[in-house]
Amino acid sequence: MSDNVLFFGLGSMGTGMAHSLRRAGFRVNAFTNKPEVRQAFIDAGGESADLAAFAPEAAAVVIAVVNAAQTEDILFGKTGLAECLPAGCVVIACPTIDPADARRFEADCEARGLLYLDAPISGGALKADAGALSFMASGRPEAFAAAQPFLDAMAASVFNMGERAGAGSVMKAVNQMLAGVHVAMTSEAMAFGMAQGLPPDRVLEVVSQSAGTSWMFENRAPRLIEEDFVPAHASLTIWPKDLGIILGICEQLGLAAPITQAALDRYQQAIDEGRAHEDDASLVKTYLGEAGLDRPDREGSS
Numbered sequence: 034m035s036d037n038v039l040f041f042g043l044g045s046m047g048t049g050m051a052h053s054l055r056r057a058g059f060r061v062n063a064f065t066n067k068p069e070v071r072q073a074f075i076d077a078g079g080e081s082a083d084l085a086a087f088a089p090e091a092a093a094v095v096i097a098v099v100n101a102a103q104t105e106d107i108l109f110g111k112t113g114l115a116e117c118l119p120a121g122c123v124v125i126a127c128p129t130i131d132p133a134d135a136r137r138f139e140a141d142c143e144a145r146g147l148l149y150l151d152a153p154i155s156g157g158a159l160k161a162d163a164g165a166l167s168f169m170a171s172g173r174p175e176a177f178a179a180a181q182p183f184l185d186a187m188a189a190s191v192f193n194m195g196e197r198a199g200a201g202s203v204m205k206a207v208n209q210m211l212a213g214v215h216v217a218m219t220s221e222a223m224a225f226g227m228a229q230g231l232p233p234d235r236v237l238e239v240v241s242q243s244a245g246t247s248w249m250f251e252n253r254a255p256r257l258i259e260e261d262f263v264p265a266h267a268s269l270t271i272w273p274k275d276l277g278i279i280l281g282i283c284e285q286l287g288l289a290a291p292i293t294q295a296a297l298d299r300y301q302q303a304i305d306e307g308r309a310h311e312d313d314a315s316l317v318k319t320y321l322g323e324a325g326l327d328r329p330d331r332e333g334s335s
Contacts, residue, residue: 035092036060038183039084039114041107042127043070045264046154047097049161050127050187054095055079057164057186062087088117093183094124097154100274101130101138109141120146123179127154127168129209129275131282132199139172139198148176151198152184153205155212157252165189169208171200206282209275210293215249216272216313217296222250223257224320227328233258253314260328262308262315269316270309272300 036059040051043065055061055078062080065071075081094114096104104126108115124142126135126149135151142149150172160166164187170177171194184191194200222245226236237254240246256262276297283290303311303319321327 035090037062037080037087037091037093039088039091039094040064040097041095042097042099042103043067043074044097044099045158046156046161046166048074049158049163050095050097050154050166051079052077052162053164054183054186059183059186084112084114085117088114089119091118091122093180094118094122095127095183095187096124097127100128101134104128104130104134104138108138115142115145115147118145118147121148121179123148123150123176123183125150125152125180125183127152129153129205129278130202131278132202132206135171135198135202148173148179149198150176150180151201152180153201155205155208156189160189161187168192169194169201169204171195171202171204172198206275206279210279210290212249213272213276213300214292214296215247216253216267217299217316219247219250219253220257220299220314220316220320223254224317224324224326227321228324228326256312256314257317262311264310264312267313268310269300269303269313272313273297273304276300 038054038059038061040054040061040063043051043063051061051063051074060080062082063071063074064084096107098104108124124147126138139149139151150170152168152170154166154168156166166188167190168184168188169192173196177193194204223233223236227233237258241251276293279293280290280297299316299319303316306319308315
């Protein structure tokens with residue numbers, strides 16, 4: 034097996050994933066639309082080969098971009114990457130996408146002699162950097178076998194959701210429904226407590242040891258308290274994309290999802306207020322703003 038990996042998407046999670054592969058001994062040639070980010074990766078030990086020269090020797094392509102459109106452009110767009118990859122190369126596709134798109138990408142890859150693994154991820158930037166992500170993956174057994182060495186470098190857990198693409202993306206959608214609602218409810222509940230005089234750090238302490246807690250609450254509430262809204266985990270814009278995919282599927286199924294819709298509406302409102310590129314924990318500003326409050330726990334706040 035070649036140790037060459039093509040990696041697309043050096044965002045907050047992708048950078049850690051690419052470094053995890055590199056630390057595991059793979060030659061990782063990474064691409065991003067930010068030249069300075071790619072140069073920083075090269076300076077840290079990544080490869081700098083031309084795509085056309087590197088692709089024919091690649092054993093795997095890892096795609097950690099935002100959506101299906103970007104995934105399709107990488108594989109089947111102007112660069113013609115899928116046509117340059119060797120037979121048996123495995124595409125490990127990690128974005129949150131519609132399961133129908135995952136099935137289509139699998140068919141298009143197989144028509145070119147490539148393997149495709151529908152492999153959405155969860156865990157955040159810190160786990161990505163530690164090679165400890167969770168993968169919710171589906172694909173043919175041959176795709177799993179080919180992807181295994183690379184998954185071992187990036188994952189603490191790999192959940193096999195089935196033998197065809199699509200099921201992994203369905204599982205990620207289930208996860209995102211819960212995660213998106215939990216993040217929104219973190220802001221709603223924290224604003225509710227602060228508006229009535231509870232110190233937010235005390236709310237975090239108590240809820241974290243009580244039945245109302247969740248991983249998202251314990252992850253986002255500290256950022257909310259510190260007003261650290263640089264998007265280290267997820268910007269507000271992620272949620273209209275992910276929840277929009279989910280609600281589109283719900284519409285096709287005739288399945289009501291009013292709580293998911295309510296969460297999406299709140300994220301969209303925060304974006305409309307001009308905070309598109311802030312961390313999703315900044316949703317609390319929308320709640321407090323509607324109540325005419327700034328931070329009631331801060332001295333001098335209204």
